[in-house]
Amino acid sequence: MIEKDVIILGIESSCDDTSAAVIKNGKILSNIVANQAVHEEFGGVVPELASRAHQQNIIPVVQKAIKAANIKKSDLSAIAFTRGPGLLGSLVVGTSFAKSFAYALDKPLIEINHMQGHILAHFIGNDTNVYPQFPFICMTVSGGHTQLVLVEDYFKMKIIGQTIDDAAGEAFDKAAKIMGIPYPGGPLIDKFAKDGNPHKFKFPIASIKDYNYSFSGLKTNLLYFLQKEMKNDARFIENNKADICASYQHTIIKTLFKKLVKAAKDHNVNQIAIAGGVSANSLLRSELNRIGKIEQWTTFIPSFEFCTDNAAMIAIAGHYKYLAKEFAPLDIVPDARLKIQP
Known part of the structure; x- marks a missing residue:
């Protein structure tokens, strides 16, 4: 029998x-x-710098989380941590701290798959108390992953x-780099796209x-397209930035939903969720609502704070593993290429 309160x-x-x-x-x-702002000047995450910054941040961050929760360390039921996938050096810092902390407090240790954490973020307690019903399909879209996951139970x-x-998030960031847009480029492409025409330029959808x-292929097509246009107009990107961003973003989102719609129909599932860093993209969120109405889906969109990497999703996954x-x-040990097992 478990204690009255489960505190994870x-x-x-x-990552960073x-x-x-x-x-x-x-x-x-x-x-x-x-x-970690240190990566901005490099245009992407530098693994060695990321692991060093984790070493500096982890104790103050954990201390602040416990203080903000208004609990004592001894109140904890268990320590959950991200085992993978991710950058190995970064994972080593989190794993080592979690193991040491759990040992020192004599509390259970719980390993969490980062991608499962993104999906289970939909079960964090909220005001509506409305959560996905099994089975559902979750489209997890981030800088490192783009997956369609059939979710039959919390860990099935x-x-x-x-x-x-390339992942969809990676396609956004690489396009931003090609266009001279600062890192992280995905959110800025989304911002510029709001003022552009998504049908101005045509980009291919891979079959x-x-x-x-x-x-x-989409990323390469954009590169060649811009190189060709800039031969005639050196300021082509600057003069057409909004339209380029809107058209490129439109192609990525259209690609994502083309397969999602097919998967939902083939698996006879009408509960659809999105997760991961790119789920903060405004077009992705609006298209899920629009297409969801057409397909008669019940849709689930995470709060912005649960889109990017966060520990709340690790804690809620740990909650369900604790109950089990x-x-x-x-x-x-950490596993940089940890997979979601069937």
């Missing part, structure tokens, strides 16, 4: 955000995120489609079998 500390360190959160019986008490998930090369995606008594040994 979640630790997330898969150090985060700690406390969840009590499925409700958030705190969710602290420390960002199957990847039914994924990118065979990939099943429910899989490919975005490397799925604990990890203290000799567990």
Whole structure:
């Protein structure tokens, strides 16, 4: 029999955000995120710098999360942490701290798959108390992953489609770099696209079998298109930035939903969710609502704070693993390429 209150500390360190959160019986008490501005001048995340910054941030972040939750360390039921996938150096910092903290407090240790955490963020307690019903399909879209996941239970998930090369978020960021837009480029492309015509320029949609995606060809097509146009007009990008961003973004979102609609029909699922950093994209969110009405889906869109990497999603995943008594040994090691197992 479990104690009355289940209080989980979640630790997330898969990339460049150090985060700690406390969840009590499925409700958030705190969710602290420390960002790393050091990567901006390099136009992308530098793994070595990321791991060093995690070492500096993790103790203050965990301390702040516990203080903001107004609990004592001894109140914790378990420590949940991101085991992978992610940058190995970053994962080592979070894993090592979680193991040490759990050992020192004599509390259970819970390993979490980062991508499952994104999906389970939809079960964080909210005012509506409306959550996805199993089975549902979650389209997880981030800088490192683009997946269609059939979710049959909290930890019974199957990847039914994924990118065979670049992730959608990576396609956004690489396009931004080509256009001279500062890092992180995805949110800025979304911002510029609001003032543009999404049908001004045509970009190809890759024809990939099943429910899989490919975005490397789109990125290359954009590069060649801009090189050609700039031979005639050196200021082509600057003069057409909004339209280029809108057209490029429109192509990515159209590609994503083409496979999502097919997967939902083939699997006879009408509960559809999105997750991951790119789920903060305004067009992706509005298209889910628009297409959802046409397809008669019940749709689930995460709050902005749960789109990007955060520890609340790790803590809620830890909550359900705690209820199932799925604990990890203290000799567990991070796995940079951890997969969602069928």
